[in-house]
Amino acid sequence: MKIRSLEELDYYEILNIPRTVSPADLLRAYLMSVATYRPEGLATYSLLTDEERRLMLARVDEAYAVLSDPERRAGYDERTVWGGAVATSLVHIRRSTERLVIRDADRKKGWIRRLIGLLGRRKKAAAEPYSAAGPSPAISPAADKVLRGDLLRSLRLHRGMTLEAAAQILRVSPKTLEALETGESGELVDKIQRSALLVSYAKTLGLDIDSLG
Amino acid sequence: METSLWSIGSGKGGTGKSFVAASLGVSLAARGRDVLVVDTDLGGPNLHTLLGVREAAADMSDFLTGRVASLQETAVPTTVSNLRLVRGTDELLFIANLNYLKKKRLLRQIKALQAANVILDTGTGSAFNSLDFFLLGRPGCLVITPDPTAIENGYYFLKSAIIRVLRLYMEFYRMKDLHARLLEQAEKDSRSLYTFFQNLQANDPAYGAILYRALKSFRPGLIVNKARNERDVLLGRAICDVAQKYLLIELDFLGAIPYDERVETSLRRLSPFVIDHPTSPVASALNSIADQLLARGRAPLKEGELRMAGP
Numbered sequence: 001m002k003i004r005s006l007e008e009l010d011y012y013e014i015l016n017i018p019r020t021v022s023p024a025d026l027l028r029a030y031l032m033s034v035a036t037y038r039p040e041g042l043a044t045y046s047l048l049t050d051e052e053r054r055l056m057l058a059r060v061d062e063a064y065a066v067l068s069d070p071e072r073r074a075g076y077d078e079r080t081v082w083g084g085a086v087a088t089s090l091v092h093i094r095r096s097t098e099r100l101v102i103r104d105a106d107r108k109k110g111w112i113r114r115l116i117g118l119l120g121r122r123k124k125a126a127a128e129p130y131s132a133a134g135p136s137p138a139i140s141p142a143a144d145k146v147l148r149g150d151l152l153r154s155l156r157l158h159r160g161m162t163l164e165a166a167a168q169i170l171r172v173s174p175k176t177l178e179a180l181e182t183g184e185s186g187e188l189v190d191k192i193q194r195s196a197l198l199v200s201y202a203k204t205l206g207l208d209i210d211s212l213g
Numbered sequence: 214m215e216t217s218l219w220s221i222g223s224g225k226g227g228t229g230k231s232f233v234a235a236s237l238g239v240s241l242a243a244r245g246r247d248v249l250v251v252d253t254d255l256g257g258p259n260l261h262t263l264l265g266v267r268e269a270a271a272d273m274s275d276f277l278t279g280r281v282a283s284l285q286e287t288a289v290p291t292t293v294s295n296l297r298l299v300r301g302t303d304e305l306l307f308i309a310n311l312n313y314l315k316k317k318r319l320l321r322q323i324k325a326l327q328a329a330n331v332i333l334d335t336g337t338g339s340a341f342n343s344l345d346f347f348l349l350g351r352p353g354c355l356v357i358t359p360d361p362t363a364i365e366n367g368y369y370f371l372k373s374a375i376i377r378v379l380r381l382y383m384e385f386y387r388m389k390d391l392h393a394r395l396l397e398q399a400e401k402d403s404r405s406l407y408t409f410f411q412n413l414q415a416n417d418p419a420y421g422a423i424l425y426r427a428l429k430s431f432r433p434g435l436i437v438n439k440a441r442n443e444r445d446v447l448l449g450r451a452i453c454d455v456a457q458k459y460l461l462i463e464l465d466f467l468g469a470i471p472y473d474e475r476v477e478t479s480l481r482r483l484s485p486f487v488i489d490h491p492t493s494p495v496a497s498a499l500n501s502i503a504d505q506l507l508a509r510g511r512a513p514l515k516e517g518e519l520r521m522a523g524p
Contacts, residue, residue, distance in 0.1 A: 003410045003425065006458060016454050036451035043451035046365035047459060056458075150444045183442065 006056070010080055011063035014056075019077070023068070024212050028146045030064040033057075035154035057158060068208060146212070147198040153181035155205050169204050172197065216326065217510045220333040220350025221436075222343065223357070224366030229438040230356045232476065232486070233499070234334035235263040239487045240496070240503045241330050242296035249288055249328035251299040253319075253346040254336040255311065258301025265292040265483045272300035276322065277315065284322035293485060297328070316345065323349060338366075339373035347374060348381075352509065354434040354467060357452075359445040364452070371460055375406065375431065382427040388420050406461050432463045434509075436502060440469035467505050470498045 012019050015029040036043045037056045044053060066072045156166055163181075167174040180197055202209050219237070223230035231254070238250040252260035252273070261269060271287040281287060288297040311319075323333065323346075333350060336343035347353040353374070357367040376395060383392050391413070398405040406428075413421040437449040446469040456464040471494045479486040487496045 003407065003414065003461070005407055005411075006404075009458075016457070032447065032451065033454070035447065036454055041451075042359065042361060042364060043448055044455055045361045045368075047368045047455060148443070150447075 006059075009059075011067055011076065014059050014063045015067070021067075024146050026064070026067055027207065027212065030060065030068075031146070031148070031151035031155060033060040034158050035151050038154050038158050040157075041154070068211075147195075147202050147209075149181040149183045149198065152198070152201055152205060155207075156181075159205060161205070166201070166204060170197065170200055177201070216328060216331055217507070218324065218326075218331045218333070218349060218351055219506055220335050220347045220353040222335045222347040222350075222353055222355055222370065223337050223363075224339060224355070224368075224370030225357075225363050226337045228356045228358045228363055229470075229476075230337065231260050231263055231334050232480075233354070233356050233436060233438060233470070233502075234332050235260055235485060236487045236496075236499045237503050237506075238264075238296050238330075238332050239293050239485050240499050241332075242293050243487075243491075245295060247329045248296045248332065249299065249326055249330070250296065250332045250334065251284075251323060251326070252301030252334050253323070254301055254334055255342060256303070256336050258303055258334075260334045261298060261300045262483065263480065264296070264298055264485060266298055266300065267483070269298070269300045272302050273319075274302035274304055277302070277311075277319070283325075284319070285326055293488065299326075301334075311342065316342065320345060320349060339370045341377070344374050344377045348378065348431075352432055352434045352465065352506070354436055354506075355464075356436045356438050358439045359437060359441070359448050367452075368460075371433070371456060371462070371464070374433070375428065375460060375462060378427055378431045379424055382424055386420070386423060388417075391417075391420065391424075404459065406459075410461070428461060429463070432465060434465045434467040434506070436467050437469040439472040441472050445469060465505075465509070468498055468502045470495055470502075 012021070015026070015033055017026060017029045021029070034057065035041065037048075037053045037060060039050055039053055041053070048056075066076050156163070163174050163177060167177040170177065176197075180194065180201065199209055221230050221234040221237070231252075234250060238248045242248045250260060250264070252258040254260070261267075266289065269289040271281065271289060273284070273287060275281045275287050276284045284299060288299050290296075291298050323331070333346055335346040335353075355367055355370060357363045379395060380392050383389070383395075394412075395409050398409050410421060410425060413424065435449055435453060437445055440446055449466045449469055453464045453466045456462055473486075473490075473493060473495045475490060475493075476486050476495065479489045482489075486493075487499060490496055
């Protein structure tokens with residue numbers, strides 16, 4: 001038995017996603033985590049201190065920064081499979097008490113990766129699942145599905161940006177942006193305008209929407 | 214056929230726990246399943262009111278006084294076909310006299326109830342009596358509403374339930390001194406469970422393994438009631454993530470039930486809401502929760518999970 005502390009959780013566990021996660025689901029998980037652990041967040045009310053939320057958010061940001069970058073993600077996967085967090089501690093509290101099962105599975109993956117790496121095709125092979133499929137339209141269906149006003153609001157608060165400042169960058173009235181955040185913009189803007197504004201808003205907050213495909 | 218036993222609990226009053234218990238019962242009965250709902254809310258039973266049972270020939274007190282030999286005999290029909298009720302008692306005499314042995318007997322009788330599905334409406338709050346009935350459920354389902362007070366009491370309920378689970382295992386394996394150590398630590402911070410297990414791992418690795426498996430076997434469900442928007446649904450998922458990271462438990466999000474003011478109207482008419490509005494979003498949410506619970510009962514145990522013996 002080995003119970004790992006929060007500090008020992010890997011990036012995938014921090015965001016609560018499988019290792020095969022798609023860019024769209026990764027972004028969704030990131031926004032969810034920010035909404036969960038932001039200060040004043042309802043989900044952690046009474047359980048966590050501000051300091052604990054701050055620490056978790058820092059890890060969430062770190063995890064997303066690495067996993068949303070195909071190259072850094074490939075490097076991270078390689079490291080954690082080879083003698084990194086996953087391979088050394090092996091057992092994760094939420095997964096299994098069976099040491100061997102996990103070790104075998106991870107070693108095997110590592111061997112294949114390493115073999116491909118030796119053949120000089122590692123990068124291409126590793127990057128393939130995460131790469132964007134050509135130029136994306138202004139509002140990709142994937143982005144449209146992931147972006148939600150309330151989650152972007154959490155991200156804005158997390159980034160310390162006021163509603164007014166964000167509205168100014170987007171060249172809309174704070175009232176319109178607020179409606180977008182609360183999901184009540186039905187009367188204010190039509191559906192296509194709303195999606196476009198969500199995408200611009202996400203980009204303003206530094207999210208790489210184009211890579212979603 | 215094996216009986217499935219679910220319990221519905223809440224850390225706070227007014228979350229709609231009894232409504233959920235009654236409605237899940239109606240939802241299953243409507244599928245032709247033989248369902249028995251049991252009101253174990255000893256402080257304030259009201260499940261009968263939700264099911265339109267004004268007067269009953271028998272209730273739990275008949276069993277507690279020994280007038281009938283088994284709890285099963287106190288089951289009465291409700292206005293819903295296939296659905297029977299073991300009505301609770303609010304007679305203070307019995308609650309005050311519910312000593313350890315009587316409670317054990319009641320718990321055993323509940324486990325022995327004959328029906329395809331048994332649903333327990335457990336008492337509100339984190340007192341031992343409520344928790345012990347809640348822990349009978351496979352799973353126990355915690356009902357919260359999307360507001361800070363319900364969430365605060367919900368977390369307290371989960372923490373109390375975890376400590377209760379660990380304590381029952383400690384008693385069984387006679388690890389007496391550990392309980393005091395756990396309680397002492399539990400007051401300190403949100404990471405207390407982790408710290409407890411860390412110390413245990415260093416000092417008593419064998420006990421650590423047992424208690425860790427006990428903790429893993431406690432897999433409650435979460436239901437968000439009176440959800441007003443998508444954000445409230447996401448709140449349920451978020452709480453499960455937090456519970457996994459900080460309380461070290463698997464909390465399964467079973468679903469959110471939308472807010473509907475007509476629930477109040479049905480209640481006043483003493484008529485089960487799900488019967489009045491079978492196609493409402495509330496009814497379909499409850500049906501989907503029932504589906505998930507049924508599916509979970511059929512699923513094999515997860516790795517490392519024990520079929521718990523119960524208190």
